[in-house]
């Protein structure tokens with residue numbers, strides 16, 4: 091299989107085949123989601139699909155004429171014949187060459203049978219036959235008895251052998267009121283399957299973290315005082331989650347050790363949920379030796395209450411109370427002491443004054459390969475923002491003079507990517523030395 095240029099993470103050319111099934115309405119969500127995500131989507135409909143949803147629906151969602159016939163002169167109204175300047179499009183071949191991925195959703199029993207034997211009697215089947223260079227996905231949708239029929243199962247087996255990835259239908263009450271397997275999967279799940287497949291098909295040159303284990307810490311910690319109260323901080327986990335997602339998109343196997351946050355667990359990432367600094371420490375201790383690159387973006391509570399009351403602390407008429415705090419383990423410092431030469435370790439530093447001096451001290455004392463520092467007071471930086479403005483420090487010839495770079499304000503996603511690309515190249519250097 092040859093590799094395509096455009097892939098997940100950037101704009102992708104998605105060719106969506108829609109066949110006759112009530113699940114065609116879910117294909118509208120797919121077309122809409124992908125378009126909104128910035129991908130280019132072309133839709134090919136069979137005659138049966140057009141009984142359920144109109145081509146205009148997809149053309150409107152994708153801003154591209156929907157393909158319905160092999161014998162239309164072109165995709166633009168008014169195209170009648172080719173000219174030397176504007177050669178006649180051979181639509182099914184052009185679309186097959188254009189696509190980075192072919193998704194047939196919903197895929198009826200009929201299209202699955204046709205694909206299994208190579209029939210090319212309409213625009214979709216001809217396009218599918220002409221498409222050869224990228225991933226291809228079938229999302230079956232049909233009555234449970236049609237799905238379980240030995241001939242459909244045989245056809246699906248043949249399709250798999252021919253390189254199709256099958257997103258298995260779900261079970262439940264079907265439109266025909268039979269109950270069982272045959273309901274097309276939800277759009278979110280199909281989108282995830284497409285992302286995963288595109289990632290697998292990306293060339294190594296675009297996947298600098300392929301084969302590596304990246305360990306990320308994220309979010310705040312909570313240090314309980316009693317059963318109803320805890321000490322914590324304003325961290326939202328956005329930076330750490332962006333790092334985990336980008337590491338996955340750059341090909342890594344990712345473990346995300348996360349304090350309590352309101353963010354959705356990123357798919358394809360092993361999320362270890364923790365609450366206290368001690369729990370985060372134990373989660374990291376159990377995984378650090380196996381990591382190639384570790385990025386600690388968590389805002390770990392430095393102290394916890396020395397006493398944790400098993401009952402709610404009552405006022406008992408007091409005007410003030412004194413809390414005694416005791417220090418938590420410094421997870422980054424522990425990792426810095428322990429790391430092997432080939433392990434890359436990146437810390438974060440949140441400062442409110444003397445950013446460079448404080449960050450330089452942390453870089454040296456915690457034995458980091460790189461430290462990403464930000465000032466809470468800088469506009470566009472900080473916990474809840476979607477952007478960050480960072481200063482990046484690397485060890486120089488002496489601890490007192492690290493190499494310092496100031497990066498412009500950027501979204502936490504692009505920043506996470508840039509940090510990881512930098513760490514990947516440091517790791518490559520470490521391996522070669």
Ligand code: CTP
Pocket residue numbers: 307367386387388389390391392418419420421422423436437438439440441452
């Ligand atoms: N960190 C950690 N464990 C701690 C405290 C901090 O792993 N107990 C990590 C953070 O995840 C971050 C880095 O150390 O990567 C720096 O955290 P920061 O809170 O900025 O600094 P501290 O080391 O806590 O120092 P101070 O609070 O004095 O600025």
